[in-house]
Amino acid sequence: MDGPFLVVMTNLHPYSNVNLHQGGEAMSKYGLLVISHGSRDPIWVQLVRAACAQIQLPAKLSDIPIECAFLELVEGHLIQDGIDRLETAGVTDIIVIPLFISSGSTHIDEISWALGLQAKPSLPTDLLRFCIRAVIHWCPPIDDDPEIARLLVDKLKPVSHDPTKQLVLLVGHGSREKGFYTRWHQGMASLAAQMKELGGYAEADIAMLLPNQAACKMKLWQRKRPDLMLSWLRCF
Numbered sequence: 001m002d003g004p005f006l007v008v009m010t011n012l013h014p015y016s017n018v019n020l021h022q023g024g025e026a027m028s029k030y031g032l033l034v035i036s037h038g039s040r041d042p043i044w045v046q047l048v049r050a051a052c053a054q055i056q057l058p059a060k061l062s063d064i065p066i067e068c069a070f071l072e073l074v075e076g077h078l079i080q081d082g083i084d085r086l087e088t089a090g091v092t093d094i095i096v097i098p099l100f101i102s103s104g105s106t107h108i109d110e111i112s113w114a115l116g117l118q119a120k121p122s123l124p125t126d127l128l129r130f131c132i133r134a135v136i137h138w139c140p141p142i143d144d145d146p147e148i149a150r151l152l153v154d155k156l157k158p159v160s161h162d163p164t165k166q167l168v169l170l171v172g173h174g175s176r177e178k179g180f181y182t183r184w185h186q187g188m189a190s191l192a193a194q195m196k197e198l199g200g201y202a203e204a205d206i207a208m209l210l211p212n213q214a215a216c217k218m219k220l221w222q223r224k225r226p227d228l229m230l231s232w233l234r235c236f
Contacts, residue, residue, distance in 0.1 A: 030064045031091035031134070032057070033082050035111060036099040038070030045074055048099065065089045071107055079111070080130050087134055094134045100141040101235055104175055104183030108141055123177060144190030152191070152233060153199040159231055163200040167221055167228040168192070172235045174208025184208060188235065202228055 032055070036048050052068040069082030086094055096115065100108055110125040112118050115136050121127075142148055152170075160166055172188045175181045188206040196204035203225060207217040218230065 028093045028135075029089075029091050030061060030093045030095060031086035031089065032061075032064055032066045032095050032097065033079075033086060034066065034068050034097045034099055035079055035082075036068075036070055037107065038073035038078075040073055045070070051099075065091060071111065079114070083130055083132055083134070087132075092134050093137060094132075095137045095139065097139050098141045101143075101172060102184045102187050103141055103143055104180040104185075104187065105141065105173070106175060106177060106180055109180075112138065122179070143187035144194065146194060149191050149194035149198060152235075153195055156199065156231055156233070160199065160201075164202055165228055166199075166201045166203075167225060167230050168195055168199070168201050168204040169214075169217060169221070169230060169232040170195075170204070170206045170235050171214055171232055172206065172208055174210040174213075176210050181208070181210075191235070 034048075034052050034055075039045055048070075049068050052066060055066060057064065065086055067082035067086055068077065069079045070077055071079065083094065098108055098111060102108075106123055109118075109122045110127050113121040113125070114127040114130050115138070116129065116132060117136060117138055156168065170188055170192050172184055174184050185206070185208070188208075192204040192206050195201065203221070205217060205221065207213040214232075218232075221228065221230065
């Protein structure tokens with residue numbers, strides 16, 4: 001649970017000093033909308049909801065409503081459902097936290113468009129524009145958040161008996177789409193570099209499933225540094 005919880009907290013920092021009142025009268029009412037992909041697996045959905053339940057908001061936002069919404073597959077709790085519930089509660093400003101690994105996700109692009117934050121989607125999408133009256137405040141996805149780098153290093157500690165002899169390989173989804181792969185690569189490469197420094201590993205590298213790089217990267221490092229113990233982490 002720490003991962004999603006830390007991302008939400010970090011991305012809320014810019015709103016810790018929002019001015020909710022002016023002249024003694026409420027000017028805006030904020031709400032928080034956490035968006036993740038969605039799954040048919042109820043355990044997956046419950047993990048995301050549990051992370052949202054752990055959110056500890058900055059003092060000035062401590063009493064705002066929070067909605068956990070999904071891009072697909074969780075009927076009754078889709079993005080439009082979350083928007084509707086927040087607006088019914090009187091929310092005028094919605095802070096959106098996309099609980100996705102990378103800015104290179106095509107879902108980030110289509111959700112941004114559907115929220116009215118860009119003129120058109122970069123790729124064809126099945127989404128329709130959402131019906132929104134509130135002002136949307138968009139926060140970035142995980143990318144190379146330092147808190148996530150620290151968390152991943154902590155997760156590896158049980159198998160990091162000698163980090164100086166360890167190779168860490170981060171495996172991400174990636175994308176074949178022009179521009180999107182670059183964003184995936186930049187964020188993952190930064191995470192790997194941070195982890196190498198924090199954990200004291202001999203090497204840290206990345207591989208994407210789109211295009212399929214994992215097998216090639218493993219063979220490369222087996223030839224280059226056969227003395228290192230490989231530890232790989234899935235970043236999805």
